[in-house]
Amino acid sequence: MSGRRVIVVGGGLGGLWATLTIAGSGHRVQLFSLFEVMRSHSVCAQGGINAVLDGKGQHDSVAQHILDTLKGGSWLANQPPVKSLCEGAPGVIRTFERMGVTFSRTPEGLLDQRLFGGVKNKRTCFAGASTGQQLMHGVDQQVRRLEAEGLVQKHVWWEFLGLVKDQEGVCRGIVAMDLRSLQVQAFRAEAVVLATGGLGQLYAPQTTCSTNSTGAAASRVYQQGAHFANAEFFQFHPTAMLGEDKTRLMSEAARGEGGRVWVPKDPADRREPNRIPDAERWYFLEDWYPAYGNTVPRDIASRAIWRVCRELGQGIGGDDRVYLDLTHLDRAFVETRLGAILSIYRKFAGTDPLERPMEIFPAAHYAMGGLWVDFEHDPDTGGVKPGSPRNHATSIPGLYACGECDYGYHGANRLGANSLLSASYSGRVAGEAVLSHLAGLERGADGLPATPFDAEVARQQAINHGLITGRGRENPFRLHEALGALMTSRVGVVRDNASLDRAIADLAELERRAAHIDLAEASPWANQTLAHARQVQDMIRLARVMAASARARDECRGAHYKPEFDLPLPSSKDPASPEWQQYRARWDANNARWLKTTVAEHNLDGPQIEFEPVDLSVLAPDQPRDYR
């Protein structure tokens, strides 16, 4: 064994899969996590993980999974990685199953599969409605075994602060802070994998994301030169609970298993929902999208709910809420398949979804965009070349990214149950890429001079010192609230350029305010305010990338919706009709202009936005999204 050293930052699904792949090959991995491993946001994923097993008599195929994913993402994803992702999915499931993951079973004892959005076949493997937690158990146990064997060393309660690059700009390690002692320390490594998850906290509290999903780590490497792609594409999950502290996710599986979304036809109808007869309910998704009904993709469902509540004034009682109804389904069936979300709803809303429909509204959920990562196209298969050191490599040599913090697989909108898949699969692929990278390395990080490590430690200590001794007036937690409110109102479900211009100006102002923070405590031990203050500063910088990317894209694509540039579908569904032909011509012209990846680069006076072509080598984008 060559026994190289690799740093993995993040202990969710992506980070654990990368760790497993790298340490499983005999290299030593140092795993950094903000908290005890197993508390990552991956455990919050509920509904399932997609893989074509074709066990439900529906003639499902990998080709269909590829098409659904590309089309669901409005054709914006690079196609070779998506092809390999869908082809690799059954192998990921098999490995999870061997690990002992408690996947739900058919009466024959095989893996059961259920329906999810944007899809017509049952393709989603699941473990009750706590699939993310169950998958985490599986990989966590495997990593613990490698830890017991001495191949993995965990750094729990350490926060990643920055990269260390050598003179050639190659990443040679990181600087991190012990969240207890506040000690700032450099760690050398031959490769670094970032698996730091999403950034839903930019929209707090109107988000399904955990409080540590801040995007701060991705922001930090962006500020150190890593490119950030498709930042404007952020998913709003259509069915989140209402809540002032957090909007908790109610899995898409609720709709996949037969849940129906509706509002009273008369918004002033004050009757209990169960007393409203069917004829007086409006099942607007089924009405507008008869072909897919309640299981349209998330961006479509979120905009429909938005339109019903905000534009038509048809929300329940005129408010921002609609019903998600399970009460017509068999109780035992729902309890077995969705028990975990029923329990969350009962605990936090105080009513039973089996007795009374749930009340829901869209909330910030998932970043399709993320750190730009490379791939090597394999001309023999049309997919990604297995084991290429280019796969999942960021624009900084030696730095890899996987999981939600990369931008790899979901284009302009992610399909439900593709995220547990991409998190796991990308961790595996990034791990394999790192193995190739290590094999090609001429020298390790040990022989390097201390200068760049010391310099980065000093830079980070200076930031801490500035915050601890600063005499500002801004409470970092209040700044976070201001950021969430700003992003929710101006960079949300529906966007327009005037609002985005104001958002950009307001974010610049917020960044200025964040330079004058008052920590309100000077404790040198486990000072959580210090850590949060640093995160907030970096969140604001990342929000600027999102706003600038959204401003630069004058079209509607997936989750990025600017009504001014909408191309409404023709009323005819017949592709041969003249109005459809006309629509197609406009759709093609729009693609010629905008079917491009947005790439942001850090610049002292703000994000520099450029566009690069999308690899469309697998399937020509010739099907507009029409889920009617």
Added chain:
Amino acid sequence: MTGIAGTDQLDIERSLDSDGGGARETDAAKRAGTGTQCTDAANSHTVELRIRRQDTPSTASYWQSVLVPVRPGDNVVSVLRTLRLNPVARDGRRVDPVAFEHNCMEEVCGACAMLIDGAPRPACSALLAELGNVIRLEPLPKFPVVRDLMVDRARLFEHLKRVRAWVRLDGPWDNHERAPRIAQRQWAADYLYSRCINCGACLAACPQFPESATAAARPGRTFLGPQALAQVRLLNAHPLGRYDKADRLQAIMAAGGLTDCGNAQNCVRVCPKQIPLTTAIGELGRQTTVQALKDLFGA
């Protein structure tokens, strides 16, 4: 718990033993609405948090009282978050923000477990509507305090190593083989145990689970507790996990293993996920009996 090492620096007026009156109402009264707990006007509702604080692992703890405004639907985590916006003590003095752990706020990450009015439970699912207008918050016992309500639960994860809570894969790669079939009935029984969120509430409540100082003095030989034992039950049932069943059973037949369980049943009562921990312990009792016979006769 060992004695309360508090210096009561700030403004706690009554001792712990006598402050229960305001906090303890009948369940019926709690659920009846806010009438009994709302002393202020309905729209400016506040609660008093009595927090046992500790600045560092080696300094003494002390009690501090704060008043926090409450919104509808609030829980203990959300009011601790509100407190960070304006950390002042009840007497108006500015205090350090309270250190505590939380992440998912939907009772699946396990981070926020603490003692709430003396009961170990995740703070995020402790709704204020179910609590009184004086709420006592303390760090989860049995684990070393890092700061305030933040504790170090490393022992939880060390115990999973001690019982070898994993399937031994040949490697993480795809070997194109699936695991054998599992009946729905067995799935339903196993799934109960795989919902463990490692919050540590069961260990905090277990009279047999030792304080961290006791455990540190006898490393690897003190009681594992129900959390790790339940995972042995789970993995021993898996078609591949079964291959290493004997190793796991021998691990829990050693010092600090299964027989240290005193059958107090506290663990099942406090588990936020209603995991049948004592059922697992019962099943393991039978498995270890068989294993002991096998070991004896060399089977």
